[in-house]
Amino acid sequence: MERSEIITKLQKKAISIRYEIIKMIGKAGSGHPGGSLSSADIGVALFFYQMRYQADNPKWEKRDRFILSKGHAAPLLYALLAQANFFDKKHLSTFRQYKSILQGHPASYLTPGVEVSTGSLGQGLSIAVGIALAGKMDKKSYNVYTLHGDGELDEGQIWESAMFASHKKLDNLCAIIDRNHLQIDGVTEVVMALEPLVQKWQAFGWHTIAIDGHNIGQIISAFDEFLTIKDKPTVIIAKTVKGKGVSFMENKAKWHGKAPKGELLKKALKELSTKKD
Amino acid sequence: MQNKQELVPIRDGYGKALLKLGEINPDVIVLDADLSTSTRSNWFAEKYPERFIDVGIAEQNMVNIAAGLSMEGKIPFATTYGVFICGRAFDQIRNTVCYSNLNVKLVGSHGGISVGPDGGSHQTIEDIALMRILPNMTVVVPCDHIQAYKATLQLAELKGPAYLRLAREPTATITSEHCEFQIGKADIMTEGNDIVIIFAGTIGAEVIKAVPLLHQKNIYPTVINMHTIKPIDKDVLIKYARKFGKIITIEEHLKAGGLGSAVAEFLAENAPTKMRMFAIDDRFGESGQPDVLLDAFGLSAEKICQRVEKFLYEG
Numbered sequence: 001m002e003r004s005e006i007i008t009k010l011q012k013k014a015i016s017i018r019y020e021i022i023k024m025i026g027k028a029g030s031g032h033p034g035g036s037l038s039s040a041d042i043g044v045a046l047f048f049y050q051m052r053y054q055a056d057n058p059k060w061e062k063r064d065r066f067i068l069s070k071g072h073a074a075p076l077l078y079a080l081l082a083q084a085n086f087f088d089k090k091h092l093s094t095f096r097q098y099k100s101i102l103q104g105h106p107a108s109y110l111t112p113g114v115e116v117s118t119g120s121l122g123q124g125l126s127i128a129v130g131i132a133l134a135g136k137m138d139k140k141s142y143n144v145y146t147l148h149g150d151g152e153l154d155e156g157q158i159w160e161s162a163m164f165a166s167h168k169k170l171d172n173l174c175a176i177i178d179r180n181h182l183q184i185d186g187v188t189e190v191v192m193a194l195e196p197l198v199q200k201w202q203a204f205g206w207h208t209i210a211i212d213g214h215n216i217g218q219i220i221s222a223f224d225e226f227l228t229i230k231d232k233p234t235v236i237i238a239k240t241v242k243g244k245g246v247s248f249m250e251n252k253a254k255w256h257g258k259a260p261k262g263e264l265l266k267k268a269l270k271e272l273s274t275k276k277d
Numbered sequence: 278m279q280n281k282q283e284l285v286p287i288r289d290g291y292g293k294a295l296l297k298l299g300e301i302n303p304d305v306i307v308l309d310a311d312l313s314t315s316t317r318s319n320w321f322a323e324k325y326p327e328r329f330i331d332v333g334i335a336e337q338n339m340v341n342i343a344a345g346l347s348m349e350g351k352i353p354f355a356t357t358y359g360v361f362i363c364g365r366a367f368d369q370i371r372n373t374v375c376y377s378n379l380n381v382k383l384v385g386s387h388g389g390i391s392v393g394p395d396g397g398s399h400q401t402i403e404d405i406a407l408m409r410i411l412p413n414m415t416v417v418v419p420c421d422h423i424q425a426y427k428a429t430l431q432l433a434e435l436k437g438p439a440y441l442r443l444a445r446e447p448t449a450t451i452t453s454e455h456c457e458f459q460i461g462k463a464d465i466m467t468e469g470n471d472i473v474i475i476f477a478g479t480i481g482a483e484v485i486k487a488v489p490l491l492h493q494k495n496i497y498p499t500v501i502n503m504h505t506i507k508p509i510d511k512d513v514l515i516k517y518a519r520k521f522g523k524i525i526t527i528e529e530h531l532k533a534g535g536l537g538s539a540v541a542e543f544l545a546e547n548a549p550t551k552m553r554m555f556a557i558d559d560r561f562g563e564s565g566q567p568d569v570l571l572d573a574f575g576l577s578a579e580k581i582c583q584r585v586e587k588f589l590y591e592g
Binding site for chain 2: 119
């Protein structure tokens with residue numbers, strides 16, 4: 001397939017994933033749309049371009065591992081897993097309900113394709129480091145991917161694991177930062193300044209790639225580049241827009257963890273379905 | 278009289294068991310957070326450097342790296358002082374290890390006030406409480422180096438999260454190689470007809486020392502080593518609670534949430550029994566020589582003897 005064809009296909013998928021995210025959160029009446037939408041393009045490129053897996057065999061030994069460290073973006077993960085056929089799409093309408101296999105935040109004991117439970121921020125990178133280290137010990141060829149919120153980088157543990165990963169030269173590890181500049185209490189640079197972020201990761205010994213996180217071409221090029229890097233872990237810092245794809249949610253911190261209701265829900269779904277066609 | 282040479286730190290048993298595991302189980306990985314010489318994980322590190330990971334002073338990272346390793350079929354033993362692994366990394370233990378039910382072994386050395394001179398900051402007296410409240414968790418508190426050795430080997434075979442509590446001070450060996458040990462099954466160490474004493478951990482050495490003192494007062498206790506706090510041996514509790522109607526628990530831990538608390542929770546619903554908990558009551562530890570501290574906290578053999586007598590005759 002031509003590169004341009006791949007890109008067009010992924011762009012289309014990203015719109016339907018966004019549509020599912022809003023539908024799921026709308027039905028549940030709660031959830032986290034902002035950060036699910038901002039990382040939708042990255043998620044689609046991971047699941048439908050980059051990663052090797054077998055949906056009917058979620059524990060396939062050679063699969064690439066994905067850890068959603070920003071567990072609140074569960075709607076994105078569930079939409080991706082359903083789209084990839086890890087489970088039936090009908091489960092999406094049960095999100096956050098009693099007895100659902102789709103908990104408010106990822107729970108590995110319930111959901112096929114969820115590697116580990118997340119939700120408390122800052123832990124996913126350390127877990128991924130453990131998986132990457134095991135891969136190195138056993139000379140396995142899988143890669144490990146993580147997705148983090150930028151607000152999540154406030155957690156000290158992120159930097160413990162960042163130090164460790166470069167110290168152990170884990171070049172089978174790729175962290176992706178959804179750099180949407182917003183956290184619950186507001187703008188990251190006001191709440192807890194992160195810049196200069198690229199230099200911080202470089203200082204911690206990582207190979208850094210800064211991209212536009214909504215440009216599929218740039219995302220897949222970054223993944224291609226990661227595969228060529230030896231002896232150090234890679235971080236992709238993807239500049240994104242929180243709430244991307246739904247006009248009234250874009251760049252609004254208040255849509256971090258709130259479901260659209262009534263007319264707003266209809267408006268959001270209509271905007272996305274117009275783009276779909 | 279105790280011979281000084283017979284005193285062995287319980288962590289030595291752990292260190293030896295790791296060496297054994299290194300030899301027999303290639304999946305065993307040992308992690309430490311810059312305290313390997315103190316926890317005895319350095320013995321494993323020297324022999325199996327490719328399976329030893331020092332994370333530096335970063336307990337949260339250590340616990341989650343162990344989680345990641347376990348997801349790939351490894352059996353990680355994450356080791357440091359109890360106060361740091363249970364306290365500093367509690368959220369990692371709760372949200373990653375236990376919630377995902379991962380096969381991670383958490384090992385906390387330096388349990389209890391007998392840590393001594395380092396003082397309250399380093400004496401974990403809340404670790405049992407923190408660990409036993411977590412779903413999926415097993416909690417084992419061996420009494421001496423021989424039992425620590427056996428417990429470590431068995432934990433490697435047990436699937437799921439577990440916490441093993443060790444101690445710093447050399448203590449008397451009160452079990453032998455031949456004693457049976459099984460996680461979840463209490464040891465009846467001596468049988469008497471007057472009262473039942475249940476202990477966990479190295480405080481057992483003081484309890485065993487108190488037995489002849491009690492005999493001198495014509496008190497014959499049954500002594501039970503409840504080395505597994507979770508799952509607790511319910512059959513033994515029911516049997517001895519019904520038989521004696523009076524139970525004493527002894528531990529180097531806070532009264533809130535420890536062994537006594539676990540025993541009381543079960544018995545209150547199943548066989549209500551008059552109890553006394555010899556433990557540390559709502560305060561931190563402090564600096565001092567271990568024997569001085571144990572006496573000050575009412576946990577020396579002499580104090581145990583006095584308190585048992587008081588409970589038996591005065592209620």
